[in-house]
Amino acid sequence: MTNELPEIGSPARTKAILNRYRLVAKKSLGQNFLSDLNILRNIVAAGDVNDHDNVIEIGPGIGALTEQIAKRAHKVVAFEIDENLLPVLDETLMDYKNVKIINEDILKANLPAVVADEFEADRPLKLVANLPYYITTPILMGVLQSTVRFEAIVVMMQAEVAERLVAEPGTKAYGSLSVIMQYRAHVEIAFNVPRTAFIPQPNVDSAIIRLTPREVLPVNPYEDKALFSFVKGCFAHRRKSLWNNLQGIFGKQPEVRERIETVLNQTGISRQLRPERLTLLNFIELTNAFHNEGLM
Incomplete structure (x- = not known):
């Protein structure tokens, strides 16, 4: 002392x-x-x-x-x-x-x-x-x-x-x-x-x-801010399905809906899932896929 x-x-x-x-x-x-x-x-x-x-x-x-x-x-x-x-x-x-x-x-x-x-x-x-x-x-x-x-x-x-x-x-x-x-x-x-x-x-x-400090991830988002914005958008309406939240983020136009469907098919993630079922790596994968599809 x-x-x-x-x-x-x-x-x-x-x-x-x-x-x-x-x-x-x-x-x-x-x-x-x-x-x-x-x-x-x-x-x-x-x-x-x-x-x-x-x-x-x-x-x-x-x-x-x-x-x-x-x-x-x-x-x-x-x-x-x-x-x-x-x-x-x-x-x-x-x-x-x-x-x-x-x-x-x-x-x-x-x-x-x-x-x-x-x-x-x-x-x-x-x-x-x-x-x-x-x-x-x-x-x-x-x-x-x-x-x-x-x-x-x-x-x-x-x-x-x-x-x-x-x-x-x-x-x-x-x-x-x-x-x-x-x-x-x-x-x-x-x-x-x-x-x-x-x-x-x-x-x-x-x-x-x-x-x-966390371990190195097997995949990284193309941009941190884009990942954060996307994640927040997916949780905007917790009781709604991922599909409904994605339309809230990107829009409901037929052409946009088709591109959302393409990304979900590519990643093998069900449109019926609720956002809280997705892992961190799922969110990163989706962020990059939507970016590659020209939606982000």
């Missing part, structure tokens, strides 16, 4: 910090303060963070997770959008010289530039964060679509969203988010977090998701 105070994430220290600074969790920023040291340590362990790693954190709050990362990592750079939390973090993390706080919205930040400025290129880079629930998906998609390469991404999110990310074809939770996220990375739920671990308690339970 760098001082004799309890760790930031302990319930007593969390409450003391909140009272001292008269902090109230801002619903507009999705703030809930995690106050369970075992869970905080397990989050860092899920990322296998060690003293060779550089780590990006998003939304450090009062520094509870930041402290646990800093104890194990080489360096931590945390993005905090709430200016009111900057003096709090200056105090709570003052003994950790390997931490830098950046007062910026991660969705607007130039992440590749920050990584180049703050970290050595020869060290593994990881992202570990308790994400604001209301912008979990935009943050994850932004990170995964950037040129920055993470060895691991370990983030807390709403349990329901986590289930969608890891859902398999044919299940109720499987949808466009499942396909797109699984195209970008290997996704798994590390463990679940009860709502009672937070101050104040949110209305939902949470889960820790771990994303790691």
Whole structure:
């Protein structure tokens, strides 16, 4: 320990910090303060963070997770959008010289530039964060679509969203988010977090998701954006068949319908299937086939 105070994430220290600074969790920023040291340590362990790693954190709050990362990592750079939390973090993390706080919205930040400025290129880079629930998906998609390469991404999110990310074809939770996220990375739920671990308690339970680089696919889409747009279009009406959704994407003109039929025959995919029955590779195959047919 760098001082004799309890760790930031302990319930007593969390409450003391909140009272001292008269902090109230801002619903507009999705703030809930995690106050369970075992869970905080397990989050860092899920990322296998060690003293060779550089780590990006998003939304450090009062520094509870930041402290646990800093104890194990080489360096931590945390993005905090709430200016009111900057003096709090200056105090709570003052003994950790390997931490830098950046007062910026991660969705607007130039992440590749920050990584180049703050970290050595020869060290593994990881992202570990308790994400604001209301912008979990935009943050994850932004990170995964950037040129920055993470060895691991370990983030807390709403349990329901986590289930969608890891859902398999044919299940109720499987949808466009499942396909797109699984195209970008290997996704798994590390463990679940009860709502009672937070101050104040949110209305939902949470889960820790771990994303790691996925294996090379046997076939790739001709363009990522085209794949994402196509997948979203296929799930536009979940209760409708693939055939009906494809007409919604491309049109119902006789000539277009004939070309859709040609592609389905070529790929051997039944027009009667519902979109949630298709695998990631099915979606990639269809994207490329429709492109070759001149529909995309």
